[in-house]
Amino acid sequence: MAVEIKVDKIAPLDVPLTHAVRAGDLVYTSGQIAVRSDGTLVTNDFAEETRAVLDNIKAAVEAAGGSLDDVVKTTVFLLNATLFEPMNTVYREYFEKPYPARSTIVAPLSNPDLRIEIEAVAYIPQNR
Secondary structure, three states: OOEEOOOOOOOOOOOOOOOEEEEOOEEEEOOEOOEOOOOOEOOOOHHHHHHHHHHHHHHHHHHOOOOHHHEEEEEEEEOOHHHHHHHHHHHHHHOOOOOOEEEEEEOOOOOOOOOEEEEEEEEOOOOO
């Protein structure tokens, strides 16, 4: 059974999703976009856009009692392939070896102003 994780540091969205859920010792985040906690979008600087997304992943994992070190898998959605290396530069600011397993998909995103979305899975034992 999945249990919703309340994440106060991520702006609520008017869409039918939960920012993060726990299923046993696994925590799944929904795809996070570059929205600050006050609801503003970060769109002009791709590095800052990526940081905003990863800050939301971090907030969700921390709300579940973990840290980015607990992330075991990410899926990155990029608007185009030219963003792959700039994304990797910022990604390395948040994750260290051993890096989480990762898939990267080039796809149009739901908001035409956004260029990146990331979802994550973290292993956070309930009995920490």
